[in-house]
Amino acid sequence: MNRIAEDATLETLDFPLLVHVLTSWAQTSMGREKLEKIKPFADRQTIEERHSQVAELRSYIERDGALPLAPACSLEEVLRVAGVEGRVLDFDEMMAVYRTVEVGCTVRRQFAGQDGLTRLSAMADSIPDLKLLAEQIEKVFDKEGKIRDSASSELAALRHKKRKARVKLLHSLEQMVKRDDPRAVLRDRLVTRRGDRYVVPVRAEHRSIFPGVVHDTSSSGQTIYVEPLEFVDQQNALVEFDRQEQEEVQRLLADLTGHVRAVSDALAATEQTIASLDACQAIAQFADIIDAVRPIVTDGDLSLRGARHPLMIPGVMGKRNKLGPETTVGEEEPFSFDERHVPPVPLDVEIDSSTRALVITGPNTGGKTIVLKTIGLLTLMAQCGVPVPAEVARLSCRPKVYADIGDEQSVIANLSTFSGHLTRIKQFLDDLLPGSLVVLDELGTGTDPAEGAALGIAVLEHLANLEAMTIVSTHHDALKAFAHSSKCSVNASMEFDSESLQPTYTLRIGRPGRSNAFDIAETLGLEASLVERARGLVDINAAQLDSLIRSVENEAEALASDREEVQEQQSGLEKAHAQYESLSRELVELRQSLVNDGRVAIDEAIKRLRSRGDSMLTALSKELDETRKSRTAQDRRARWAARIGDADADARRVLDAAVDASVWTMEKLRPDIDILAADTVQEAHTEGAGETLQIDDNLEAPLKRGQLVLVKPLNLRGQVVRNWVGDPKSEASVEVDVHGKRLIVSREQVRLLVV
Missing domain, CATH: 2.30.30 (SH3 type barrels.)
Incomplete structure (x- = not known):
């Protein structure tokens, strides 16, 4: 298998320590073993699949809690024993099989028909159905791992006989020790056991007058424990019952072992799936603890926002999965890590696919090495299917990852610091693949500065020609100049507060950093003449470069201030636009509401008019009946005309009043409506x-x-x-x-x- 990173690189980037933390979240020994072997993948499809599995488990855990996988056991040795004809599994081994099968059945049930969890459902479906084996074991064993009396009719009969025989024997022995003992032969009036035999304590000086079999002697030698001769036969009968019981139990275990042997492949598959789920769940829970996100796997570019080194997050080293096994008291931890109580400064970095080198400069202890380790470790995490601690992460799938950080000098190997770094770099170049990530700390140090810088430039050019992405830290001005002039390289610096003389640990892309040695010396009170003399001794080109960097920093600060002002203005414009849009929507809704209200008012007026009209018609009908009794037809016509005229006038007034009310409401809100109506x-x-x-x-x-x-x-x-x-x-x-x-x-x- 082609390895993405060699052990030296993994060690350099703190990968073994990360694995150690991950294993502490596993619930089973199989899950821990799975995590201990975790390595980054080079296949993008495999990487995406692993991330999808973790994402589904995080979603499931958030909704339903963690899967209870802890009871499952490693079955490798159990299945090896079961595979040998004639070998029989013991109680513990059989219960290990049962607990593992139970966990498998639980997983199958929990993911059955789960929408949106396609990968987890597929993993659960791959667990064979071993319900029949579980039922066969449950028939023999109870929940405490003891053989049931009902395991077989023979066993039930034997245990019943044995219990009766024991009760009878104990009753007889108790009666014996309660008899009168004028010679004080017995030390105590009690019945005890030695091995599988019941005995009584007898004074040593009376051994000759108490017939029986001696099974033990007290530490003082004054008491002997004797099995009375008259009860030897009864005790032999009990021993025989025990022997027959053990034979029946062995027969039952042999029968169950045969069932286990028949499904050994299914049991192995169940164990492996549980191990995979446990490892995946450990990653999911760790990701939740560090607020990690699923990285977007890209082709060449690198973009991190709010990224943090996972092992520098406060408290992460002390967190452990409560569902997993407890660490043995006094067990030596294989790793140690300085626990931080202050959160790390988030890292923001963006490099497009056309950039081949990022050259980071800045003062010592400014955070350059942490930046290198963070980028390298997060790349490995992403390719292992582990979410990374960041707000946004875009990381490329690298065929190889190399890292040279720290002092590689060796007295035994006769290697200086410079030789150690050069040896590591040569190893990188021997099997470098296009698209690889190379992380180099303090490139070109440990030798003559001019020669070291020249060699560093040559290495960066060669790596660029091989299409590798290189992230390097350095103090050499020549490398800063190279990054500035090269089309495929970018400068970056670690920010430093010259007033407080403290690093801010913030990475600034696009500008080189300064050593700040003279500023620090002046602030610390070093004699001004010495500082000026030192400035005069600096190479003119270096001084010009330092001045250029200072001016670039000043311009960058001014641009940053202008950018903030523009952003504030843009934010104000966006708020005003949003308020305008909100007002426009409100006016549209108001106009529609007024139209609806007007229609409702008119409908209500018409209903009232019809109601009054019906009432008037009823009244007119009554009048008609009355007018029939009137004296002349002329009087009837006059009265009808008057009634009809009144009804028409009333109807007109009611309708006009409703319309006027609606129009009055709209006229009152006319200014707001006209704002919208004027445009539309x-x-x-x-x-x-x-x-x-x-x-x-x-x-x-x-x-x-x-x-x-x-x-x-x-x-x-x-x-x-x-x-x-x-x-x-x-x-x-x-x-x-x-x-x-x-x-x-x-x-x-x-x-x-x-x-």
């Missing part, structure tokens, strides 16, 4: 004809029945039904049909629509 009501279209109708604002324009008009308060189109213009009694009103509803409005509220 500029032209109307005839239905189906496609002709554009213009609004005629001439109030003197004559209106005729059937003409199209616009009712402005409602912003709705209607058709003229009746025009009272010129009639003094009607006050220049117009009756308009709007969507089947007839409205009476003033002439001023109506505009003629013309082609």
